[in-house]
Every structure is written in C-alpha cells, then in structure tokens.
Amino acid sequence: MAIIGTVPGILVSPPTRIKVIVIEMLHQGVTQLNTKKNNSLTKEEILEAIVENPHEAVIFVDEQGIIRLINQGYAEFLGYTPDEVLGRHIQEVVPQTRLLHVLKSGQPQFGDIWEYKGQKVPVTRLPIEKDGRIIGVLGKSIFKDEMSLAREFVKKIERLENKLANYRAELDQERRAKYHLDDIIGHSRQVLRLKQKVLKVAKTSSTVLITGESGTGKELFAHAIHNASPRNNRAFVRVNCTSIPTELLESELFGYDEGAFTGARRGGKLGKFEIAQGGTIFLDEIGDMNKSMQAKLLRVLQEKEIERIGGTKPVPVDVRVIAATNRNLEEMIMSQQFRADLYYRLNVVLLQIPPLRERKEDIPFLTEHLIAKLNRSLNATVAGLDKEVMELFMQYDWPGNVRELENFLEQAINLRDRDILSPGDFPVLEKRLQKQLRGQSLDLTIRPLEEVVREAEEKAILKALTATGHNKTATARLLGIHRSVLYRKMERMN
Numbered sequence: 327m328a329i330i331g332t333v334p335g336i337l338v339s340p341p342t343r344i345k346v347i348v349i350e351m352l353h354q355g356v357t358q359l360n361t362k363k364n365n366s367l368t369k370e371e372i373l374e375a376i377v378e379n380p381h382e383a384v385i386f387v388d389e390q391g392i393i394r395l396i397n398q399g400y401a402e403f404l405g406y407t408p409d410e411v412l413g414r415h416i417q418e419v420v421p422q423t424r425l426l427h428v429l430k431s432g433q434p435q436f437g438d439i440w441e442y443k444g445q446k447v448p449v450t451r452l453p454i455e456k457d458g459r460i461i462g463v464l465g466k467s468i469f470k471d472e473m474s475l476a477r478e479f480v481k482k483i484e485r486l487e488n489k490l491a492n493y494r495a496e497l498d499q500e501r502r503a504k505y506h507l508d509d510i511i512g513h514s515r516q517v518l519r520l521k522q523k524v525l526k527v528a529k530t531s532s533t534v535l536i537t538g539e540s541g542t543g544k545e546l547f548a549h550a551i552h553n554a555s556p557r558n559n560r561a562f563v564r565v566n567c568t569s570i571p572t573e574l575l576e577s578e579l580f581g582y583d584e585g586a587f588t589g590a591r592r593g594g595k596l597g598k599f600e601i602a603q604g605g606t607i608f609l610d611e612i613g614d615m616n617k618s619m620q621a622k623l624l625r626v627l628q629e630k631e632i633e634r635i636g637g638t639k640p641v642p643v644d645v646r647v648i649a650a651t652n653r654n655l656e657e658m659i660m661s662q663q664f665r666a667d668l669y670y671r672l673n674v675v676l677l678q679i680p681p682l683r684e685r686k687e688d689i690p691f692l693t694e695h696l697i698a699k700l701n702r703s704l705n706a707t708v709a710g711l712d713k714e715v716m717e718l719f720m721q722y723d724w725p726g727n728v729r730e731l732e733n734f735l736e737q738a739i740n741l742r743d744r745d746i747l748s749p750g751d752f753p754v755l756e757k758r759l760q761k762q763l764r765g766q767s768l769d770l771t772i773r774p775l776e777e778v779v780r781e782a783e784e785k786a787i788l789k790a791l792t793a794t795g796h797n798k799t800a801t802a803r804l805l806g807i808h809r810s811v812l813y814r815k816m817e818r819m820n
C-alpha cells in the first residue's frame with residue numbers, strides 16, 4: 327500500500343486523500359480565523375493589556391493586604407516602579423489606603439473621592455471573591471491623561487456634596503421650631519396665662535388644639551410648645567392643610583411606597599408624619615381639611631400608626647400633634663363640615679389665643695419688639711413712634727391682629743422720613759380707622775345712596791371676615807356671594 331500523505335501520526339491510503347486535504351484546509355482556515363479574531367493573544371496577555379491600560383490605575387491586594395498586582399501607571403503615580411512595591415504590604419506603601427476597609431467589610435465602594443499627595447481621584451474598590459471567599463481587593467481609578475476629566479468629575483461631585491449638605495442643613499433648619507416662649511411678647515393677663523399653660527402642656531405628649539383669629543400668633547405658640555418639650559431636639563414639621571391640594575395631602579402626610587401609583591417617585595416618599603417621628607407635627611388650618619382626610623387623620627390619632635399609600639403594613643408613629651385653626655370648629659360640626667370625633671381627639675388641650683383688640687395693653691410691647699425685629703430684617707434704624715401713633719393703635723380694632731400690626735409697621739418703616747414714625751407714615755391705618763369709627767356710630771347724615779350702600783356692604787364684609795377668621799371661601803358663603811365677587815369688593819375696599 328502506497329503512502330501518499332500524512333496526517334500527523336496517521337497513515338493515509340489513496341481513497342481518503344481528498345478527505346485529508348479538506349481536513350488540512352479546514353484546519354488552516356480555522357487557525358487563520360482564530361488568528362484574525364484574537365490576534366493570537368492568550369487570555370493572560372489580554373488581561374495584562376487591560377491591567378496595563380494607560381488610562382487607569384489598577385492595584386490588587388490579597389487577603390493579607392499584600393500587593394500582588396499593580397500597573398505601571400499606578401506605581402509611577404505612587405512614586406515607585408512596580409517591582410519596588412510588589413510583594414509589600416499595602417499599608418507600608420500607601421499608609422492612607424482604604425482598600426483594607428473593603429477587605430474587612432466586603433462592601434464595594436464606587437466613586438469614592440480619594441486624596442493622595444494633594445491630588446483627588448475618584449476610585450472604585452471591589453472585593454474579589456473566589457469560591458465564595460474574599461481573596462483580595464481590586465482598586466481602580468481613572469488617571470493620567472484623563473486626570474483633568476477626573477478632576478472635573480471630582481469637583482462636580484464635591485459641588486454636589488456641598489449643595490446636598492447645604493440643602494440638608496436648610497431642611498434641618500426648616501424642621502426646627504424657630505420660636506421659644508420668650509419670643510411670645512405680651513404682658514396681658516391672657517398672654518401670661520397662656521404661657522403658663524404652654525409650660526404645663528409641653529411636659530406631656532397630648533394633642534393640642536390652638537384656636538384664634540388669623541394673625542394672633544397660633545403658629546408661634548405651636549413652636550413654643552415644641553421647644554419647651556422633651557421633643558425639642560427632634561423635628562418640628564409644619565403642614566399647612568389649605569395650601570396643599572386635597573388629593574396631594576394624603577401623600578404629603580403619610581407618604582407612599584415605590585410604585586404606589588403612576589408617577590410615584592422611585593424609592594417612594596416619606597410622609598410628614600414619618601419625618602416628624604419622635605417630634606411634633608403642626609397641622610395648620612385644620613378646619614380646611616376635607617372630610618375624607620379628617621377620617622384618615624382620626625385613624626392615625628387613634629391607632630398611632632400610619633399607612634403609606636400603596637404600603638403593605640402600617641408604620642407606628644410617635645408624633646405629638648398640634649393643630650390650629652382660625653375657624654369655629656364647633657359651628658363647623660353643626661353644619662357637618664367637621665367631624666365631631668376628630669374634634670374631640672384634637673381638643674385634648676385647648677389654647678385659645680385672644681384677638682389683639684381684647685388685649686390692647688400688649689400693643690406697646692409688641693410694637694417695640696416688632697420695630698426691633700423689622701430694623702434687623704430691613705436694615706433700618708427706627709427708634710420708635712410718636713405718641714399720636716400709639717393713640718391710633720389703641721383706638722384701632724386690629725381685625726388682622728399682630729400680623730396686621732407688623733404689616734403696618736413694615737410699610738411705615740419703608741415710607742418714613744424720620745426715624746421716629748408719625749401718623750403720616752400710616753396712611754392706610756388712618757383710612758381703616760375712619761371706616762371703623764363710622765361703622766361704630768350710626769351715620770345719619772344725608773349722603774349719596776351709593777356711598778351709604780357701599781359702606782353698609784363693606785361693614786357686612788368686614789364683619790363676616792372677622793367671623794370666619796378671614797377665610798375667604800367661608801366669608802363668601804356667609805354673605806351668599808361668589809368668591810370672585812368678594813375678592814373684587816375687597817380690592818375696592820383697600
């Protein structure tokens with residue numbers, strides 16, 4: 327038998343020759359294909375090229391903290407050659423290393439900013455596992471040519487971190503009660519009694535209801551209760567029940583879980599009750615809360631737990647509730663606008679803040695306090711006011727209470743010619759006072775009917791506004807007119 331060709335180690339007879347040639351061709355083809363595909367590089371060579379890429383610093387320390395792999399660039403960055411550091415303990419070479427923390431915790435760190443010899447670099451540290459055991463840590467960082475990019479990135483992160491810290495501080499400030507008992511000015515019997523009551527109720531966690539006309543200082547009292555209480559180092563969270571649309575109020579108060587509804591934020595949202603955990607929640611304008619929310623709030627007060635929207639289990643809350651309103655809740659109960667059971671739950675301790683006209687002896691003290699406060703905020707140097715102004719103040723009824731006094735003083739400080747305020751600095755006050763005086767006396771002079779009708783109308787509006795604590799919707803309802811008509815008429819009155 328003639329041997330006409332070989333395949334290594336095999337003797338081939340003629341009939342199989344063609345087959346062998348084909349096999350050889352195929353073999354060559356595959357080799358060429360392989361060569362084209364990976365440039366004949368072994369896995370080790372590829373890994374080495376990756377490690378030695380010039381854009382990144384790469385280091386691997388084993389479980390003992392020994393440097394087992396370091397690329398040229400990183401060694402240079404540290405001021406060595408790779409051979410000088412391989413086999414040494416990382417701490418010996420880089421005393422401020424954080425790789426060992428990752429070795430210990432097993433937790434990866436991404437985008438950490440690491441400072442070395444004045445240079446800041448973003449680094450990633452990854453625990454490396456084999457067979458379920460951590461065998462070392464891989465540290466990586468962008469550097470060299472990309473350093474300027476990295477620096478920009480670091481700066482950006484630092485700016486964001488600073489911003490975040492500022493927002494956090496601002497938020498903390500927002501969640502602190504600003505006013506203390508000493509900030510409540512007044513020597514009248516009523517105010518002194520209220521302050522004593524604040525000191526007593528501050529010791530407990532009972533729910534407090536604060537009532538009083540608009541601008542009497544209800545919010546001030548709520549802050550003071552929190553600050554005088556053992557909860558004063560925890561959050562004080564204010565929720566204005568009118569300024570939040572009804573459909574949002576529930577998520578605002580109780581929060582929601584991720585995916586609770588379309589458009590819900592990723593990770594969900596904490597509600598004000600949870601934010602106030604351990605502290606106080608101040609529900610301002612509680613009289614404006616709609617009935618379905620009233621029912622939900624009642625449940626929270628009874629069960630002392632909230633349910634996030636889309637949540638699966640209730641969350642216990644330890645929060646003191648202080649509610650305030652300028653509306654007459656008892657009348658609202660009679661007209662079925664407010665739940666009686668909620669009213670009794672809220673009204674455990676009642677603080678009724680009297681209107682300013684019933685404690686006019688406080689006006690001089692409040693004036694002095696408010697001028698000092700406004701001097702600070704307006705950078706002014708007002709020393710006080712003429713005797714005539716104080717006389718006007720004492721005659722006026724102050725339907726807008728302390729807030730109205732503050733507004734008058736602010737306008738006057740802006741308009742003044744001298745640092746002692748005179749009646750001329752209070753043009754609106756004089757106008758309102760005249761109206762008030764006319765309203766008190768029966769004006770029998772014969773005047774154009776239009777004027778008489780307008781005055782009667784204004785009187786009725788003022789009375790209704792006082793009765794509703796300046797709630798425009800309720801005022802319009804009382805007077806039987808549309809809210810837009812009320813607004814128009816009020817604009818004309820000013």
Ligand SMILES: Nc1ncnc2c1ncn2[C@@H]1O[C@H](COP(=O)(O)OP(=O)(O)OP(=O)(O)O)[C@@H](O)[C@H]1O
Nearest residue numbers: 509510511539540541542543544545546652728729
């Ligand atoms: N006794 C007081 N001493 C010092 N400032 C006061 C006092 N009462 C009220 N003020 C000031 O008057 C303004 C109105 O007070 P606050 O907002 O507490 O009133 P309110 O009754 O909560 O009003 P509203 O019902 O409209 O919310 C604030 O600037 C507050 O600092």
